[in-house]
Amino acid sequence: MKERNDTRSRRQRSLTREQIIDASIRLLDEGGEGGLTFQALSKLLATGPGAIYWHVADKSDLVTAACDEIIARTMEAKPAGASPQETIRALALDLFDAIDAHPWVGAALMSAPGQLPMVRIFERIGQQVRSLGVSAEHEWSAVSALLNYILGVAGQNAANAKLAAVQGLERASFLGEVSAAWSALDPESYPFTRSVAAQLPAHDDRKDYLDGIDLLLRGIVASS
Template structure:
């Protein structure tokens, strides 16, 4: 009995908030938010739910912590010798890829905009906006526009990928289906949608995302005389 008690104690002593968060990320990636339960997490960590509650308060706390871990890795990535413009592009693309790899991150950020993950992005991108010499009274709206674009497009890209998976279709097949629908729209009511249907089939999501970032940066630089 003594040996068993010591074994349990060692297991619980080795359980850390970091281990719990990493295991949560794995569950979220494989099963989505519905798959993240304290029972499933306890099984993965070979411990009891009670031991997990020593480190996290509830599922909301766990989701926020897991989201923050992903955002922190992205925002803290080294950017040696990068200009402010290059840094913003790298940070934006990093978040695009992170949300593509972890689709649940976008929904957690949308539900919890006041928590640390969002503040991390605000701070890191805001520092680069300051380095671009954007006036103080324009910094908030400038950062807000960038964050809205980054999170909106990244979230939509992840949602599109999820729809394709639910239909058991690969990306090219999914886009081909959408393009076929667009090309058959009424030419009088939807001339533009019909005209870009072929481009939809062949477009690159990451390249399009970066093109949008470049347009925003161009507008920022133009508006402030750079």
């Protein structure tokens, strides 16, 4: 019995946490959180659930770990000689692209407040905001505004792309229909919406996102 237990223990240790996380990311990318099950993970890794539980507590722990791996990879790039504004802008764009490529990451971040993947982002933004000379009194508000904007817009963009894929929507056609519907709204009740309706079909999500970052940064700098 002892020999059998020793063999099982060696097998569990031979499977690394990194291998489990990489396989989990693959399953999450393919099927979202619903696609990540210990049965599917065991099959992909050609092992038993016990070997996986040796390294992770449960599915929630696994999703957070997978999310942290994506965020850590995204944090690796640091533009050399960039100003704090340029660094924040580059970071914001990298996060936008990472969440677009891995749509489940946005929800995973929202489900793990105060945990490492969120703290990584918070710390990186916080360092740059401090480098801008923002007063201690306004640091929290400035960092929170940037963090909430980045995760909110990037997460919504990923959700929109997922919905479009599920429903088989073609972007140009869908936005054209929405634009036509907005243009037909009552002019007295919806003057602004009607005025921007024509811009909707050709708007660039990434450019709009970065424009928002620039607006926030100008406000932060002006108030510092």
